[in-house]
Amino acid sequence: MTEASDLASAYDLVVIGGGPAGLAAAALAARAGVSTVLFDENPGVGGQIYRGITSTPLKKRAVLGEDYWAGAELAAEAKASGALIVTGATVWSLDPTRQVGVSIAGKARMIEARRVIIATGSLERPFPIPGWTLPGVMTAGAAQTALKAHGLVPNGRVLLAGCGPLLWLLAAQMLRAGARIEAILDTTLRANWLRAVPHLPDFLLSPYWSKGLALLREVRAKVPVIPIERLSARGEGKLQQVDYVSRGKDSRRQADVLLLHQGVVPNVNLANAAGVAHRWNERQICFEPVLDVDFGSSVPGIAIAGDGAGIAGGTAAAERGRIAAIAAVRALKPSASVPDPQSVRQKLQREELGRGFLDTLYRPADAFRLPEDETIACRCEEVTAKQIRDMAAIGCEGPNQMKAFLRCGMGPCQGRLCGLTVTELIAASRHTRPADVGYYRLRPPVKPITLAELASLPISEAERKAVER
Amino acid sequence: MFKRLGDTADTLTIEIDGKSVRARSGDTVAAAMLANGIDHCRTTPVTGAPRAPYCLMGVCFECLVMIDGVGSRQGCLVPVRDGMRVETQQGKREAGR
Numbered sequence: 017m018t019e020a021s022d023l024a025s026a027y028d029l030v031v032i033g034g035g036p037a038g039l040a041a042a043a044l045a046a047r048a049g050v051s052t053v054l055f056d057e058n059p060g061v062g063g064q065i066y067r068g069i070t071s072t073p074l075k076k077r078a079v080l081g082e083d084y085w086a087g088a089e090l091a092a093e094a095k096a097s098g099a100l101i102v103t104g105a106t107v108w109s110l111d112p113t114r115q116v117g118v119s120i121a122g123k124a125r126m127i128e129a130r131r132v133i134i135a136t137g138s139l140e141r142p143f144p145i146p147g148w149t150l151p152g153v154m155t156a157g158a159a160q161t162a163l164k165a166h167g168l169v170p171n172g173r174v175l176l177a178g179c180g181p182l183l184w185l186l187a188a189q190m191l192r193a194g195a196r197i198e199a200i201l202d203t204t205l206r207a208n209w210l211r212a213v214p215h216l217p218d219f220l221l222s223p224y225w226s227k228g229l230a231l232l233r234e235v236r237a238k239v240p241v242i243p244i245e246r247l248s249a250r251g252e253g254k255l256q257q258v259d260y261v262s263r264g265k266d267s268r269r270q271a272d273v274l275l276l277h278q279g280v281v282p283n284v285n286l287a288n289a290a291g292v293a294h295r296w297n298e299r300q301i302c303f304e305p306v307l308d309v310d311f312g313s314s315v316p317g318i319a320i321a322g323d324g325a326g327i328a329g330g331t332a333a334a335e336r337g338r339i340a341a342i343a344a345v346r347a348l349k350p351s352a353s354v355p356d357p358q359s360v361r362q363k364l365q366r367e368e369l370g371r372g373f374l375d376t377l378y379r380p381a382d383a384f385r386l387p388e389d390e391t392i393a394c395r396c397e398e399v400t401a402k403q404i405r406d407m408a409a410i411g412c413e414g415p416n417q418m419k420a421f422l423r424c425g426m427g428p429c430q431g432r433l434c435g436l437t438v439t440e441l442i443a444a445s446r447h448t449r450p451a452d453v454g455y456y457r458l459r460p461p462v463k464p465i466t467l468a469e470l471a472s473l474p475i476s477e478a479e480r481k482a483v484e485r
Numbered sequence: 486m487f488k489r490l491g492d493t494a495d496t497l498t499i500e501i502d503g504k505s506v507r508a509r510s511g512d513t514v515a516a517a518m519l520a521n522g523i524d525h526c527r528t529t530p531v532t533g534a535p536r537a538p539y540c541l542m543g544v545c546f547e548c549l550v551m552i553d554g555v556g557s558r559q560g561c562l563v564p565v566r567d568g569m570r571v572e573t574q575q576g577k578r579e580a581g582r
Contacts, residue, residue, distance in 0.1 A: 074490070168487040432545070
């Protein structure tokens with residue numbers, strides 16, 4: 017186990033996040049002879065897509081599918097590359113001078129980086145429905161993590177709800193593992209099928225086409241799929257019942273577990289706090305960093321690879337990591353030999369081909385992004401959609417002002433689970449665009465640290481003399 | 486709320502609110518709580534509503550628990566250790582916890 021005191025004070029390249037983008041980037045850079053450290057806050061590498069890849073208790077490969085096991089090669093390559101890989105390492109700060117604040121087992125260090133690749137990936141889009149804070153309601157990704165990393169499957173009456181590729185993949189994996197799913201409540205808008213048709217030719221050329229079709233067939237053969245327009249979770253102290261409207265008709269089902277999913281969005285927190293410029297992506301309805309062709313951001317020396325650069329999936333993430341790493345190596349050590357970036361770009365293009373279709377087909381309906389009045393938008397501070405609309409109506413123009421009025425986005429999750437909802441609610445109330453409303457201004461520490469961790473930072477003689485008399 | 490698949494074994498013991506429970510080496514605290522049927526891991530500081538792990542990937546902060554005396558740890562990011570003491574959090578934090 018690497019401890020904080022084992023770290024050097026500076027590295028050529030610091031990679032933050034050990035999913036496909038981070039692993040591929042670290043492996044390429046370290047093999048080129050660049051001193052590289054990779055930090056990941058989870059107990060093992062793999063990110064979310066390859067979660068538990070080096071430790072999963074699932075021995076039957078068919079349960080998670082071959083696409084999952086492809087992650088083992090990435091993890092092995094990174095391990096063999098000579099990069100220092102540190103798990104259980106939480107990066108809580110990154111500034112424009114590329115000073116990285118990291119905590120390992122309760123001890124903090126500040127590390128200088130000549131280059132940084134942020135590979136912190138995505139998180140599931142907020143899914144604010146009535147009752148989504150009840151125990152028993154979780155994200156589909158959470159159930160997938162429980163399965164991959166811990167060999168756990170949901171028990172009792174289990175419902176899945178939402179839209180997007182991950183929902184179908186999770187359903188297939190759960191069924192293969194022997195779990196029972198009562199029904200899938202499908203929120204895909206029928207009108208989206210027509211809108212997605214122009215993107216169909218590209219999608220047919222992408223690797224997702226045949227895989228997606230096979231998944232849909234596998235799941236639909238075993239689980240009823242119910243199209244729905246409205247959804248709420250009910251229960252005293254925990255989930256007991258799910259209410260929904262299907263083709264205009266009210267229905268309800270008893271339920272113990274409800275798994276929600278409506279796509280993933282870039283996890284912008286660390287990049288935002290580092291001062292990286294972001295813009296609104298209307299097709300993916302989320303903020304994404306402004307990047308150049310090498311995934312370099314507006315802050316010199318900081319690149320963002322993987323789904324954090326805009327959603328494109330796990331295999332695209334690895335190619336993006338390689339492109340960012342090639343740029344870093346060329347800047348740090350021009351004499352080193354690196355793969356031809358053009359060939360990597362071509363692979364990436366093929367991986368990204370299917371996105372237009374998926375983004376359009378699975379664009380979440382307004383009803384599931386702009387919740388009704390009494391629905392909680394900010395889970396941490398328990399702020400409702402009505403409170404946000406009321407404040408917008410009396411003149412609150414943006415999310416940062418909204419913090420001062422309502423404390424939304426100021427709880428421990430730092431806006432991760434409410435940021436997009438708050439931006440979109442304000443935009444809708446004020447008849448403007450999310451791009452004009454903007455996002456929370458985030459500041460370090462982007463993950464909570466204790467005073468003891470801060471106090472464990474090494475102090476130089478000069479720093480001590482500056483405060484001691 | 487969750488059950489273990491057949492091909493996994495329980496191998497160590499942790500304490501949750503004073504009660505000994507079995508966990509698998511490699512579990513996170515949040516996974517061990519789910520596997521043991523703990524139906525909530527905290528109540529909120531604002532209204533006292535019960536919350537359980539929601540994302541299991543370190544972004545929602547619903548699984549905050551006290552671990553070996555340190556409050557507000559993210560249960561989904563901390564691996565279990567034999568003899569670990571986990572306590573659910575009720576409402577607001579008290580000073581020093």
